[in-house]
Amino acid sequence: MNGIGMWEERWHPLRQEWVIVAAHRQNRPWIGQTVSHGAALDPVYDATCYLCPGNTRVSGQTNPAYQSVYVFDNDHPCVGIHAPEPQSAPFPFRNRRADGIARVVCFSPAHNVTLAEMSVPHITDVVGVWQQQTFDLGQRPEVNHVLCFENKGSVVGVSNPHPHGQIYATNFVFKSVEIELEASKAHWNEYGRGLLADINTAEQQDGRRLLYEDAHTVAYVPYFARYAYEVYVVPKRPVAHFHQLNADEAESLAKAIQAVTIRFDNLWQMPFPYVMALHQAPTDGSAYPFYHAFVLFQPPLRRPELLKYLAGPEIGGGNFLSDTAPEVTAAQLQETSLIHYRNRGK
Ligand SMILES: [Zn+2]
Numbered sequence: 031m032n033g034i035g036m037w038e039e040r041w042h043p044l045r046q047e048w049v050i051v052a053a054h055r056q057n058r059p060w061i062g063q064t065v066s067h068g069a070a071l072d073p074v075y076d077a078t079c080y081l082c083p084g085n086t087r088v089s090g091q092t093n094p095a096y097q098s099v100y101v102f103d104n105d106h107p108c109v110g111i112h113a114p115e116p117q118s119a120p121f122p123f124r125n126r127r128a129d130g131i132a133r134v135v136c137f138s139p140a141h142n143v144t145l146a147e148m149s150v151p152h153i154t155d156v157v158g159v160w161q162q163q164t165f166d167l168g169q170r171p172e173v174n175h176v177l178c179f180e181n182k183g184s185v186v187g188v189s190n191p192h193p194h195g196q197i198y199a200t201n202f203v204f205k206s207v208e209i210e211l212e213a214s215k216a217h218w219n220e221y222g223r224g225l226l227a228d229i230n231t232a233e234q235q236d237g238r239r240l241l242y243e244d245a246h247t248v249a250y251v252p253y254f255a256r257y258a259y260e261v262y263v264v265p266k267r268p269v270a271h272f273h274q275l276n277a278d279e280a281e282s283l284a285k286a287i288q289a290v291t292i293r294f295d296n297l298w299q300m301p302f303p304y305v306m307a308l309h310q311a312p313t314d315g316s317a318y319p320f321y322h323a324f325v326l327f328q329p330p331l332r333r334p335e336l337l338k339y340l341a342g343p344e345i346g347g348g349n350f351l352s353d354t355a356p357e358v359t360a361a362q363l364q365e366t367s368l369i370h371y372r373n374r375g376k
Pocket residue numbers: 075076079080081082083140141192
């Protein structure tokens with residue numbers, strides 16, 4: 031791949047689709063939109079921020095003087111218990127109430143940090159909240175799936191830098207998880223093993239794309255990555271939901287998340303934008319022994335200040351074209367320090 035580049039198609043076993051890796055064209059000229067670093071440092075507290083402790087939100091509710099992680103019902107929910115009953119749609123269309131619960135999770139009272147700059151005990155608290163929320167919301171009869179996620183950076187539409195994520199507890203199962211369920215079940219039936227467990231093993235044996243490993247968790251840029259710096263953070267013990275992880279495993283997950291997000295930020299010495307989502311099995315009361323929960327980071331940048339555009343292949347056709355080889359981007363991340371650039375010299 032050195033010099034010549036890589037040009038092939040790779041099968042994405044969890045999504046059951048092909049990814050075109052066309053890394054031989056990486057240096058083709060680019061005259062499109064770029065993304066600014068936005069390096070100005072925010073204050074630890076911002077009086078105009080609706081997520082900072084003690085501030086009043088648009089709903090009129092006031093945030094408590096929280097010390098660690100703080101969860102509240104989204105003031106502008108996309109799914110909610112107060113969603114109206116819609117008028118029925120004519121055949122062949124269907125509709126229904128946007129039932130469910132949307133919550134906001136403030137990761138830290140500090141306005142100006144990110145997960146990458148938080149301590150392992152603090153990130154473990156965030157993991158604990160994800161576990162508790164998944165368990166609690168999943169118990170509700172109208173909730174069939176719990177999606178915990180974080181949008182980070184203005185390029186993925188986040189206007190407020192206060193570190194926070196969201197939780198959508200929905201009456202439907204999100205499509206990506208639905209596709210993974212089908213693929214995992216088929217693999218389980220054919221081989222008698224978990225698909226993601228087999229992917230973990232293959233990544234550990236290859237080693238070129240590994241970013242973090244300890245007794246309980248492994249993280250890597252997968253062989254079939256769709257985004258340049260896509261990362262899977264996977265518990266070694268297969269569990270369908272994160273609340274099944276024990277305390278050691280949850281702490282290990284936090285360590286892996288810290289390592290990955292520090293490597294991201296250190297790559298180009300900038301807050302690295304991404305969409306991070308916890309992929310978990312449905313909470314519809316069925317058992318999913320074949321499903322293996324994991325954390326998926328999907329960063330939209332493929333070079334500093336350069337967005338991965340979704341265009342003809344992705345939006346038009348539904349398959350991804352990657353301009354970078356996962357082995358190359360993983361090597362770049364492996365070379366980064368595990369001390370955050372903002373914390374050096376402290
Ligand atoms: Zn804030």
